[in-house]
Amino acid sequence: MDTIFALATAPGRAGVSVVRVSGPRAWEICRLLAGDVPAPRRASLRRLVSSGVVIDEALILAFSAGESFTGEEVVEFQTHGSPAVVGFLLKTLSAQEGARVAEPGEFTRRALENGRLDLAEVEGLSDLLTAETEAQRRQAFRIFDGELGRQVEIWRSKLLRSAALVESTIDFADEEVPENVSPEVESLLRSLRNEFAREIEGVAVSERLRSGFEVAIVGPPNAGKSTLLNRLAGRDAAITSEIAGTTRDVIEVRMDIDGLPVTFLDTAGLRETEDVVEAIGVQRALDRANQADLRVVLGVASPGLKLEPEDLVLIPKSDLLDEAVENPISGVTGEGVTDLLEQISAVLGKRVSQAHLATHLRHQEALQIAVESLDHALDYLALESGLEELVAETIRAAIRSVDALVGRIGVEDVLGEIFRNFCIGK
Ligand SMILES: Nc1nc2c(c(=O)[nH]1)N(C=O)[C@@H](CNc1ccc(C(=O)N[C@@H](CCC(=O)O)C(=O)O)cc1)CN2
Numbered sequence: 166m167d168t169i170f171a172l173a174t175a176p177g178r179a180g181v182s183v184v185r186v187s188g189p190r191a192w193e194i195c196r197l198l199a200g201d202v203p204a205p206r207r208a209s210l211r212r213l214v215s216s217g218v219v220i221d222e223a224l225i226l227a228f229s230a231g232e233s234f235t236g237e238e239v240v241e242f243q244t245h246g247s248p249a250v251v252g253f254l255l256k257t258l259s260a261q262e263g264a265r266v267a268e269p270g271e272f273t274r275r276a277l278e279n280g281r282l283d284l285a286e287v288e289g290l291s292d293l294l295t296a297e298t299e300a301q302r303r304q305a306f307r308i309f310d311g312e313l314g315r316q317v318e319i320w321r322s323k324l325l326r327s328a329a330l331v332e333s334t335i336d337f338a339d340e341e342v343p344e345n346v347s348p349e350v351e352s353l354l355r356s357l358r359n360e361f362a363r364e365i366e367g368v369a370v371s372e373r374l375r376s377g378f379e380v381a382i383v384g385p386p387n388a389g390k391s392t393l394l395n396r397l398a399g400r401d402a403a404i405t406s407e408i409a410g411t412t413r414d415v416i417e418v419r420m421d422i423d424g425l426p427v428t429f430l431d432t433a434g435l436r437e438t439e440d441v442v443e444a445i446g447v448q449r450a451l452d453r454a455n456q457a458d459l460r461v462v463l464g465v466a467s468p469g470l471k472l473e474p475e476d477l478v479l480i481p482k483s484d485l486l487d488e489a490v491e492n493p494i495s496g497v498t499g500e501g502v503t504d505l506l507e508q509i510s511a512v513l514g515k516r517v518s519q520a521h522l523a524t525h526l527r528h529q530e531a532l533q534i535a536v537e538s539l540d541h542a543l544d545y546l547a548l549e550s551g552l553e554e555l556v557a558e559t560i561r562a563a564i565r566s567v568d569a570l571v572g573r574i575g576v577e578d579v580l581g582e583i584f585r586n587f588c589i590g591k
Pocket residue numbers: 183228231232233234241281
């Protein structure tokens with residue numbers, strides 16, 4: 166087993182940089198550089214020396230094998246955060262026998278392999294490291310904290326109990342069966358099946374929370390869509406002009422609305438047009454708007470637009486109107502903008518609150534297979550006697566799918582995908 170090392174903090178100038186070393190030779194390497202290994206978990210000041218040259222005066226934090234993030238011997242060098250210091254230290258480390266630079270996510274991979282984290286926790290950690298908004302952080306931390314793993318234990322024991330009940334009748338095949346277990350098994354399986362189905366429904370919004378919600382600004386040409394986008398962004402993200410048909414491409418602006426990641430889409434004004442390029446823009450506008458999580462319509466909706474009940478319809482250029490209207494918006498004066506942000510936050514916030522424990526497409530796929538297995542098991546169960554073996558076997562298939570959520574099986578298939586997104590040093 167190699168000893169791996171990497172800069173754990175962001176590269177470049179910083180107050181302090183952390184270089185992490187993990188593996189069987191981590192303490193030995195610390196001894197060579199610092200003279201000794203400080204007491205575990207006690208930050209201790211040492212001089213790091215490489216062939217007689219002082220690298221830096223650093224704080225060292227040592228962890229013993231079995232009591233570290235990776236489960237291996239770990240040493241952290243907390244140095245002055247200069248590229249020269251870090252560069253010299255990394256060069257010194259690579260000269261050590263059995264040591265090499267860590268691959269992205271490799272510390273976490275070792276934590277997984279040593280049973281410190283389960284697969285869902287690794288996914289949560291990955292999300293936590295990329296979280297940009299508060300709602301993303303909260304969802305990521307729930308998963309990282311092992312919530313799904315704890316639920317899997319409960320599901321697993323209920324499935325095991327169902328399988329055991331069914332199997333208990335098999336041995337009595339030709340004799341008198343002590344009691345009919347079907348009703349209890351049926352109710353256990355049915356409630357689990359429905360619970361899985363609810364979890365599956367929640368995955369879509371969790372995926373959106375990770376990638377960001379799309380809110381499309383749509384309406385006829387000249388309605389003031391680009392002006393509104395610029396007002397929301399606080400900068401000139403899109404070209405505006407009095408000429409109808411100014412915007413052609415979809416322009417995206419990312420924002421944080423009450424902790425929710427939202428990408429606003431400014432789109433081409435919707436109308437019938439002879440202009441070939443503008444027509445392409447209109448088609449793009451319709452496609453993106455129809456796929457968006459929410460539509461903000463300025464003025465009137467056009468035929469190709471698929472409106473949903475929660476979409477917001479606003480009266481544009483409200484500053485030009487003589488009398489008050491409902492839902493006014495003006496990108497020029499800013500009227501209605503605060504209300505608009507509040508409404509978007511309310512609609513999307515409500516969806517986020519419906520998210521459950523399953524948060525990744527991978528979870529959805531595993532649960533979908535579990536649901537199908539349970540549906541089959543329920544079918545066999547309804548056919549009365551003789552199919553107990555089949556029922557038990559199908560329940561066991563469901564257990565395997567549930568186990569896959571936390572990586573008890575099928576880990577290798579998904580690891581590459583997950584760790585690809587990690588940065589070096591994690
Ligand atoms: N300097 C530093 N800060 C860090 C980390 C790190 O590795 N180094 N972390 C890394 O990502 C996070 C903290 N996570 C950690 C998780 C477990 C252990 C650990 O030593 N676990 C032992 C002992 C547990 C205990 O004392 O309660 C264990 O699980 O056996 C350390 C850090 C965030 N901050």
